[in-house]
Structures are given as structure tokens and as C-alpha cells.
Amino acid sequence: EAQVTQNPRYLITVTGKKLTVTCSQNMNHEYMSWYRQDPGLGLRQIYYSMNVEVTDKGDVPEGYKVSRKEKRNFPLILESPSPNQTSLYFCASSSDRYNQPQHFGDGTRLSIL
Amino acid sequence: QKEVEQDPGPLSVPEGAIVSLNCTYSNSAFQYFMWYRQYSRKGPELLMYTYSSGNKEDGRFTAQVDKSSKYISLFIRDSQPSDSATYLCAMSLGNQFYFGTGTSLTVIP
Numbered sequence: 001e002a003q004v005t006q007n008p009r010y011l012i013t014v015t016g017k018k019l020t021v022t023c024s025q026n027m028n029h030e031y032m033s034w035y036r037q038d039p040g041l042g043l044r045q046i047y048y049s050m051n052v053e054v055t056d057k058g059d060v061p062e063g064y065k066v067s068r069k070e071k072r073n074f075p076l077i078l079e080s081p082s083p084n085q086t087s088l089y090f091c092a093s094s095s096d097r098y099n100q101p102q103h104f105g106d107g108t109r110l111s112i113l
Numbered sequence: 114q115k116e117v118e119q120d121p122g123p124l125s126v127p128e129g130a131i132v133s134l135n136c137t138y139s140n141s142a143f144q145y146f147m148w149y150r151q152y153s154r155k156g157p158e159l160l161m162y163t164y165s166s167g168n169k170e171d172g173r174f175t176a177q178v179d180k181s182s183k184y185i186s187l188f189i190r191d192s193q194p195s196d197s198a199t200y201l202c203a204m205s206l207g208n209q210f211y212f213g214t215g216t217s218l219t220v221i222p
Binding site: 004031033035040041042043044045048050056058059090092100101102104105106107 | 117119145147154155156157158159162201203205208209210211212213214215
């Protein structure tokens with residue numbers, strides 16, 4: 001079954017404590033991306049990756065890092081989380097040549113206290 | 114001003130009705146136009162995408178793009194209770210994507 005798997009699904013943590021949200025896809029997709037979803041603001045793109053070792057900033061990259069060492073994995077790193085990063089996060093992948101996000105994970109709800 | 118504007122609703126229709134969902138945008142450089150469906154506690158699901166002005170049909174769904182007016186629509190014919198979800202429009206500029214805030218739709222049996 002084609003899947004994008006995010007972990008953890010829920011996390012409550014404190015300001016400044018580094019955390020990583022993992023994302024893995026089993027479809028051999030080249031394009032992967034991260035989004036955050038906030039009420040009234042919709043989905044906003046954080047980072048995207050065209051392939052291994054190729055990443056670029058989206059609309060709201062401040063406070064986030066990513067890496068793409070393997071094709072299947074695209075972790076999102078918050079080195080010093082702050083309360084304004086409390087949000088619902090989605091990872092997505094795509095095989096389409098135009099890279100429209102096709103497959104989304106089920107989301108990670110982060111609460112930063 | 115947001116790049117993409119979408120009426121949040123909520124929209125409530127009886128089963129079998131035709132539903133019209135709309136988005137406007139400000140950036141004439143947007144290249145691709147997408148519609149996603151998102152059920153509660155799930156990630157968005159790509160329904161349709163299109164590049165040019167005009168209509169694209171897929172089953173009960175029709176996506177319409179009017180680039181001259183910077184306006185896109187999604188029509189759902191013979192709506193079903195299973196169509197109850199939030200619908201997101203999205204647009205692309207290169208490898209970057211911009212989403213509307215979503216319209217919540219409820220189809221009443």
C-alpha cells in the first residue's frame with residue numbers, strides 16, 4: 001500500500017528542546033515537502049526536496065531544518081522549538097513530473113509549551 | 114493580501130445537490146491549479162489538477178479555471194454524504210505551492 005508515514009502523530013514538548021518529526025514514503029517518489037496547517041492560514045509550505053541532497057525553502061522556513069540523505073526519508077527538525085511553532089504538520093510526496101503534492105501523511109500535531 | 118483566498122464556509126447542502134466551491138488568487142504567474150479534499154484528522158487528498166483555463170472533468174467533479182479573472186472553481190455533481198469534508202484549493206509557482214484556507218462542506222442525507 002502506498003503510504004507516507006509520519007512520526008510521532010502527537011507531541012507535547014517544551015520551548016527549546018530539539019525535536020525531529022520523521023517522514024517516510026514507500027513509493028520511491030523524488031519530490032517531498034513539509035507543510036504546517038494553522039486555522040485561518042491554511043497549509044503553508046515549509047521546505048521541499050527535489051531529490052536526495054537537494055532541498056529548498058518554502059514559504060515559512062524560519063525555525064526549521066530538513067535533510068534528505070535517503071530518497072524515502074525527509075525529516076523535519078526543530079532545533080529550538082518555540083510556542084509559535086505549535087501547529088499541525090504534514091509531509092507529502094509526489095511522483096508527478098509537476099510535483100503537485102499527491103500523497104500526504106496523516107499529520108503530526110505539535111504543541112510547544 | 115493573501116496569495117489565495119477561499120471562503121471558509123461552512124457550506125451545507127442536501128444530498129444530490131450541485132456544489133460550487135471557489136477560490137480567487139492574486140498572482141498571475143501561478144502555473145498549476147489543484148483541488149484537495151481533507152477529511153477530519155487526515156491529510157489532504159489530491160482530487161484534480163489543471164494547467165490551462167477551461168474545464169476539466171473527472172467523474173462527478175469538474176474543475177474550472179479562469180485565468181483572466183484569477184478565479185478557480187470546483188463543482189461536485191450529485192453530492193453524497195461521503196463528500197462531507199474540507200476542500201482546499203492550491204496553486205503552484207515553480208516548486209512552491211500555495212493553499213487556500215479550505216471550505217468546510219456538509220452533505221445532508
